[in-house]
Amino acid sequence: MKLARPVENESGIALYGAGMELTPAIIERLKAMGTEAVFIEGAIEYRFPKKADYLAVVETAFSKTGGKAINANLRKIMKAHVEAIYGSR
Amino acid sequence: MKTAAEIRDEIESLSAIPTLPTVLTDVLKLIDREDVSVNQIGDFISEDQALSARVLKMVNSPIYGFPGRISSINQALMLIGLGVLKGMLTGVAIFDVMQKTMVGLWEHSIGAAAAARIIAQKAGIKEVEEASVAGLIHDLGKVALGVCYPAEFGQCVERARAEQKYIFDLERDIMGVSHAEAGSWLARKWNFPRQLVEAVAYHHKPRLAKEAKKLAATVHLADALIKMTGFGFGGDPFVHPVDEEAWALLGLSDDDVKDILLELEDSISGTVLSF
Known part of the structure; x- marks a missing residue:
């Protein structure tokens, strides 16, 4: 399970980049930071057009x-x- | 050309879409039996790992509004009910045949499912899962026509592209029936809940719905919104004129539509994992 979008802090700085593997340790860290949800790579592949x-x-x-x-x-x-x-x- | 009655007979005689796995046909029969409990149905589905994985993946996607929260088939059944599960199973199981019928039809269908869920939430409809499933199967008739009449349906697809026409109009011109009619015949024959049958039947003409006007209006608008985004392909790229009565029934403001579009793009561009 990988992140589909970066996770940013309140200042907009990316803490975890898109494509990062979500290990149990990282999930625990995200929870501890108060993150409620993240976008993960799913079955639906969609690229925004220009x-x-x-x-x-x-x-x-x-x-x-x-x-x-x-x-x-x-x-x-x-x-x-x-x-x-x-x-x- | 065959008459509409002959086409209806042939479509209704489809006891199952040819490529449906046997397990699904068995589950659909089981759901119709009154002497079988919900738990027994859940256990039966759970025995097929491929099918239960597909259902759980779908039910946990943002399309159905329970992202990351449902871990078992029995839990899914408790939340969405048998009628909705039946529609969802059909939608999930016709994935392969949808891909073969028309490139992009599956994406159009899941996009419409997501749009219908978000519209239903904004419009204050309680049965949001029913709206999702109605969106997912609204084009079931295209699959039915594609399976029963591949040459004629192929002609509709080709002429829609070449002549830049609505595929709905070409189906009526070439075959004398539309996918909305065909889908409703099949859904009724398969004993889908009446609300879902009406949503499929009237997603192009929601004002004709009798018992499910708001659900039909929801799918009607969902179909338009997903075409506006260009996500997937339902046979033509053109938005149909939105029905005024359906629009008024949903009572959405411009700001609601803006919110729906933002949420819809989040739904179709990624899957949310909630902690």
Whole structure:
């Protein structure tokens, strides 16, 4: 069982990197630090696309919904979401 | 072209998806028996290590909302109930045939399961596990059509790609039935809980649901959201117009949708281990 994402302290400094094997000793240390949960490598393999590719996926997804208000709003939220997640990475 | 009634007969005669392991067919029969206890069913599943490992892996993934907390099949049964377990077992067991039916369909299905769970939580639906399973099996009909009519279904997939159309419309044009109808016939024939049957039947037209409007609305929106992320592939990349009645029924705000998208990406991009 390996970490899928780094474990960081409150200052954002990575204590354990992605790919680190989660041994019982490390799990105990994480618990002692007050860590409630970590991301582990799972059965689902997903790589985030590049921002431009992700935005293209969104455009294609909404290319047949016409001017329906709910879909227009969802499209707006989704585009803002993509902008936000790439802004934070 | 065969009539819808003939297609329905052929789909309902699928006593099991051909590649389903015998143990699953046996478990599904056992669940339907009234003289068998929940513990006996749990013990029977636990005897098959491969199947129980798959179920525990699934139930402990963020898709079902109990990350890292369920260690035995009997514990899973207590938490999710037999009806939901039946849907989950089917979803888990059709993994292989889903992969063969359409590349990306399994990912689309587990993505929809995760989205449905998160939407259900935000919309205040108590049966979140039922929502997850409904999301997981909502495209069961694509598997049924792919197994019973590989040439015609293959034509739907190919034309959807070449003509940039919704696969739902092509199924109706080419075969006269949609995967939603096909899936509901199979789910009903296999004695799935009525709520799950309705969610499968009406995930494209949730306003037509009679007893499970909110569940159908949840899967309808989950299907749209997972397509928006581009995770997996359900036959076409296009979001369907979201039904206004379903949207109103769920009562979600813009902020709710933003939260759902964030949580959904966490769910599909990694598995959480809770201490």
